[in-house]
Amino acid sequence: MTSQNDAIAAMTRKLERLARLDDSDRSAIAALPVTVQFAPSGQYLVREGNEAVNCCLLVTGYAFRHKLAQDGGRQIVSFHMRGDMLDLQHLLFPIADHNIQTMTEAIVAWTPCRALQQLAHERPRIADALWRDTLIDASIFREWVLNVGRRDARTRIAHMLCEFAARAQAAGLGAADRFELPMTQEQIGDATGLTSVHVNRMLMQLGAEGVIARRGKDVIVGDWAKLRRVAGFDAAYLHDAA
Amino acid sequence: MTSQNDAIAAMTRKLERLARLDDSDRSAIAALPVTVQFAPSGQYLVREGNEAVNCCLLVTGYAFRHKLAQDGGRQIVSFHMRGDMLDLQHLLFPIADHNIQTMTEAIVAWTPCRALQQLAHERPRIADALWRDTLIDASIFREWVLNVGRRDARTRIAHMLCEFAARAQAAGLGAADRFELPMTQEQIGDATGLTSVHVNRMLMQLGAEGVIARRGKDVIVGDWAKLRRVAGFDAAYLHDAA
DNA sequence: CGACAACTTGACGGGCGTCAACCGGAGTGG
DNA sequence: CCACTCCGGTTGACGCCCGTCAAGTTGTCG
Numbered sequence: 001m002t003s004q005n006d007a008i009a010a011m012t013r014k015l016e017r018l019a020r021l022d023d024s025d026r027s028a029i030a031a032l033p034v035t036v037q038f039a040p041s042g043q044y045l046v047r048e049g050n051e052a053v054n055c056c057l058l059v060t061g062y063a064f065r066h067k068l069a070q071d072g073g074r075q076i077v078s079f080h081m082r083g084d085m086l087d088l089q090h091l092l093f094p095i096a097d098h099n100i101q102t103m104t105e106a107i108v109a110w111t112p113c114r115a116l117q118q119l120a121h122e123r124p125r126i127a128d129a130l131w132r133d134t135l136i137d138a139s140i141f142r143e144w145v146l147n148v149g150r151r152d153a154r155t156r157i158a159h160m161l162c163e164f165a166a167r168a169q170a171a172g173l174g175a176a177d178r179f180e181l182p183m184t185q186e187q188i189g190d191a192t193g194l195t196s197v198h199v200n201r202m203l204m205q206l207g208a209e210g211v212i213a214r215r216g217k218d219v220i221v222g223d224w225a226k227l228r229r230v231a232g233f234d235a236a237y238l239h240d241a242a
Numbered sequence: 243m244t245s246q247n248d249a250i251a252a253m254t255r256k257l258e259r260l261a262r263l264d265d266s267d268r269s270a271i272a273a274l275p276v277t278v279q280f281a282p283s284g285q286y287l288v289r290e291g292n293e294a295v296n297c298c299l300l301v302t303g304y305a306f307r308h309k310l311a312q313d314g315g316r317q318i319v320s321f322h323m324r325g326d327m328l329d330l331q332h333l334l335f336p337i338a339d340h341n342i343q344t345m346t347e348a349i350v351a352w353t354p355c356r357a358l359q360q361l362a363h364e365r366p367r368i369a370d371a372l373w374r375d376t377l378i379d380a381s382i383f384r385e386w387v388l389n390v391g392r393r394d395a396r397t398r399i400a401h402m403l404c405e406f407a408a409r410a411q412a413a414g415l416g417a418a419d420r421f422e423l424p425m426t427q428e429q430i431g432d433a434t435g436l437t438s439v440h441v442n443r444m445l446m447q448l449g450a451e452g453v454i455a456r457r458g459k460d461v462i463v464g465d466w467a468k469l470r471r472v473a474g475f476d477a478a479y480l481h482d483a484a
Numbered sequence: 485c486g487a488c489a490a491c492t493t494g495a496c497g498g499g500c501g502t503c504a505a506c507c508g509g510a511g512t513g514g
Numbered sequence: 515c516c517a518c519t520c521c522g523g524t525t526g527a528c529g530c531c532c533g534t535c536a537a538g539t540t541g542t543c544g
Contacts, residue, residue: 049478067384070474073392077384089381092374097381097479124363131373132334134380139331139339141383142309142319148391149435150315153532184490193391198532200492216541232312236291237339395500426522440500442524 003036007059007109014083017241019129028119028126035110039102045086046100052090054110058082061106062182065089066190067098076191078140079103079164079183082171088134091117104182136241143237148193151232156192157202158231161212161219166235181219206230245278249301249351256325259483261371270365277352281344287328288342294332296352300324303348304424307331308432309340318433320382321345321406321425324413330376333359346424378483385479390435393474398434399444400473403454403461408477423461448472 008030015021015029036059039045045056045063058080065086066076077098080086090096091113102108120127140163147156161181168179185203186196194202206212211227213220221227250272257263257271278301281287287298287305300322307328308318319340322328332338333355344350362369382405389398403423410421427445428438436444448454453469455462463469 065384067388069388069392075388075392077387089377092370092377093481095478095481097481098384121366121369127363127369128334131376134373135331135334135376138376138380138383141380141387142307142340144387145319145383145390146309146311146317148387150311150317186490195533196491197493197534201532204492236337239335239339428522437501438523439502439525443500446524 003059003107004034004109006107007034007036007057008032010059010083011057011085011109014085014133015126015129018132019125021125021129025123025125028123032111032115032119037108037110039106039108041102041104041106043102043106044099045102045108046090046096046098048096048099050096051094052087052096053113055085055087055091055113055116056100057109057111058084058086059107059109061108062103063100063106064103064183064187064191065098065100074190075193076187077144078137079167079191081168081173084171085130085133087113088130089137091130091134103187132239133241136239139237139239144191153192153194153198154202154205155231156194157188157199158206158211158227159233160188160192161221162228162231162233162235163238165219165221166238167241170241177221177224178218180217181214182217245301245349246276246351248349249276249278249299250274252301252325253299253327253351256327256375257368257371260374261367263367263371267365267367270361270368274353274357274361279350279352281348281350283344283346283348285344285348286341287344287350288332288338288340290338290341292338293336294329294338295355297327297329297333297355297358298342299351299353300326300328301349301351303350304345305342305348306345306425306429306433307340307342316432317435318429319386320379321409321433323410323415326413327372327375329355330372331379333372333376345429374481375483378481381479381481386433395434395436395440396444396447397473398436399430399441400448400453400469401475402430402434403463404470404473404475404477405480407461407463408480409483412483419463419466420460422459423456424459 012026012029046052048067060082063080063086064076065078066074068074086100116130120130147159151159164181165179168174169176174180185199189196189199192199207214210222211230213222254268254271288294290309302324305322305328306318307320308316310316328342358372362372389401393401406423407416407421410416411418416422427441431438431441434441449456452464453472455464
C-alpha cells in the first residue's frame with residue numbers, strides 16, 4: 001500500500017521536473033494501475049527480444065541497461081537510479097532491444113505500457129514530460145558514444161563519475177562531495193569500454209592524485225574542479241535532469 | 243514549389259512507415275509551413291549551444307551529428323540520409339546539445355518546431371510516429387555505444403557498413419549489393435572511434451578478403467553473409483526503420 | 485572461519501595511434 | 515590544355531595505451 005504510494009510519488013516527482021503538471025494530471029497519474037515488486041541484485045527487469053508489456057519505474061536501488069556483442073562482450077549503455085523510468089525507450093515498440101538489470105537490491109513499480117500510452121494521448125503535458133525524458137536519455141547515449149569513442153581511460157572514468165554524481169544529487173541521493181557508487185569495477189569497465197583491471201589502475205591513479213577517495217562503495221570527491229577538468233565534463237547534455 | 247511538395251512527400255513517406263496515418267493526418271502534414279533550402283557540403287544545420295527554433299528535414303543528400311571533446315576530438319554519433327528528420331532530438335529542448343552538418347550537397351526543408359509540437363498534440367498518430375522515430379534514433383545510439391565500446395576495429399567498420407547499407411536501402415537509395423558511401427575515411431574514423439589511417443587499413447583488409455569492393459564512393463558488397471558475420475550485425479535494433 | 489566475489493598489482497604483448505611520405509583525382513587558373 | 519594545388523586515400527615504421535594473464539589481498543556473508 002504505502003509502497004504503491006511511494007511509487008506514484010516518485011513518478012510524479014520525476015514528471016514534475018520535466019513539465020508543468022496541473023492537478024488533473026497528478027490525479028491521472030495517481031490513478032495508474034501499479035504493481036510494486038522487490039528485486040534482488042542482478043535481477044533482469046527487461047530482456048532483449050522479449051515483449052515489453054509493462055513499464056518499469058525504479059523506486060529505490062540502482063539498475064543498468066546493457067547489450068551483448070556477438071563475442072560475448074557486454075556493453076552497459078546507461079545507469080539508472082531512484083525515480084528513473086526504465087521502459088520508456090520501449091514504449092512504442094513491441095520488442096525490447098536491450099537488457100535491463102538491477103545492480104543492487106531494488107524496489108520497482110510496474111504499470112501497463114498501454115495505460116501510459118493512453119495517458120500520453122489524453123494529456124499533452126504528461127506526453128511532453130515522458131517524451132522529454134526519453135530525449136534526455138538519448139542525449140546521454142550520445143555523450144556516451146563520445147565518451148567511449150574519443151576519450152582516454154582516465155578521462156572516461158572521470159566523466160562517468162561526474163555524470164553519476166550529478167544525477168545522483170538531482171535524485172536526492174548523496175551529498176555534494178560524497179555519493180555511493182553502487183557498481184563493481186567490472187561494471188564500470190563494461191560501461192566505459194575498458195577492462196576491470198584498467199579501471200582499477202585509473203581509479204587508483206585518481207586516488208593518488210587526490211581527486212577522489214573511496215570508503216567502501218562511497219566516493220568522496222576531494223577536488224571537484226579538477227575532476228571536472230580531467231573529465232572535460234559539461235552538464236549541458238543532461239538538460240537539467242541534474 | 244515543386245521542391246516544397248517533394249519535402250512534404252518525403253516527410254509523409256517517412257511518417258507513414260512509422261505509424262498508420264489517415265487522410266486528415268496527411269492533409270495536416272501537407273499544411274505545415276515549409277521552407278526549402280539548398281545546402282553545400284559541410285554546412286552546419288544545427289550548432290551545439292544554439293536554440294533550435296526550426297526543425298530540419300533532409301530531402302536529398304547526407305548529413306551527420308557530432309559532438310566535440312574538450313581536446314578537440316570529434317565524435318560522429320549518427321549518419322543521416324534522405325527522409326530523415328534531424329531535429330526531433332531537440333524538439334522539446336531550447337538548446338541543441340550537438341552539431342549537425344551536411345556531408346554532401348543537400349536539400350533541406352525547415353518547419354517551425356512549434357508547428358510540429360502542435361501537430362503532435364492534436365494528432366496522436368503523428369505524435370506516435372514522431373516519438374517512435376526519436377526512439378529508433380535512441381536505439382541506434384545505444385548500438386553505437388556498443389560498437390565503439392566493445393568491438394575491434396574491423397568489426398566496428400563492418401557493422402557501420404551493414405547499418406548504413408540497411409538504412410540506405412530502406413530509404414530507397416542504392417541496390418541490394420551496391421550503395422554509395424558518401425563519407426570520407428576520416429569521418430568513418432570519427433564515427434567509429436578510430437583514426438583515418440586505421441580505417442583505411444581495415445577497409446583495405448576487407449577488400450583483400452573479398453567481403454567488399456570499392457568503386458569511387460560506391461561500396462559493392464561481395465559477400466553479404468560474411469560481412470554480417472564479421473560485423474555481428476543483427477538489424478533488430480533498427481526496429482524496421484530498415 | 486571458510487568460501488567466494490571483488491579488488492589490487494605486476495609482467496608482458498598486441499592493436500591501434502602517430503608520424504611521415506607518397507599517390508591519385510578533381511578542381512582551378514594561366 | 516597543361517601545370518599547380520589540395521584533399522583524400524594508401525602505405526610503412528615505430529611506440530604506447532590498454533588488454534591479457536596470473537597471483538595475491540581484502541572484504542563480506544553464511
